[in-house]
Amino acid sequence: MKQAVLGSAFAPAYSILCENDRDAAERETLLDRVMGPRRKSKSSEKLRRGRLPADGLAFIAREPEGRMIGTVRLWNVSLGNTDVNALLLGPLAVVEECAGQGVGAALMLHAIAEARRLEHLAILLVGDAGYYGRFGFSADLTAALSMPGPYETNRFLALELVPGALSHASGVLYPSGRKAVVRSRVA
Template structure:
């Protein structure tokens, strides 16, 4: 499979893919490529979970999972992952590349011992991977979002049992 961990020598090409993937998205601020760069420089970055899809020595897709915490009102925290962004060159979309990246990232996240992933995304796309509204676990975003668009996935059975609270993203998301 043409999916591998991103290397520093890929950074420019990856950011170009991310920028192109979101260029025509109406609900985008078109700065996702800058988010990727900021996340790489943060404590939330996990090199093994920054994946690229490569074809004919060209990067055509990218996915990033980064560390987050789910913070309970009492102060306890549960470590999880945020899926953001998933990017595929517009000319390559609809070919299963995003699906392959998501499936591979879930596999690697499980191998690394993570128990859950959250995503803010299309309510009709992510459920096919097992994502469900995070509100089912009383997990909330730190900002206003439609309930159906903020989702969570248990990577292991019961991975979110007893977990509830507000997601704390890396400051890189808000710079």
């Protein structure tokens, strides 16, 4: 399991870990708490529904005591009618009491580094350009792309991990990658 321990004199230490199956309920509770009940109605969620995150690209941040304080996942998507595959980032969430302490930035940098190490071409997301711009994300790279469903075009951003990876990409994003296995309950 990959782990990065981070912290400073001003912020508690925390570790960034690969997410595992035991983290699911705690992650969902964190996301509900941070993002609210409407999070499942977003266009990005349509691309994640029924899928598993990209292999090796789901991370959590935990305090030394074991409490989960942040999460980020990347998902496989295909770009329109092209043969270009990319990743969709999200959601990125940090518990309110740790906001502004660098946990989200550390999760972002870790996710980007791992995606690059695994030789993915690009990462897309819907989010605040002011926040994500510092990591290299730009709306300029998504001009010929669109999300399925409503979204704000100025918040649809991309980062090329390989220069020029999105230069010929166009069309609507659609989900790709591994499908989630639905376990039926036996009465």
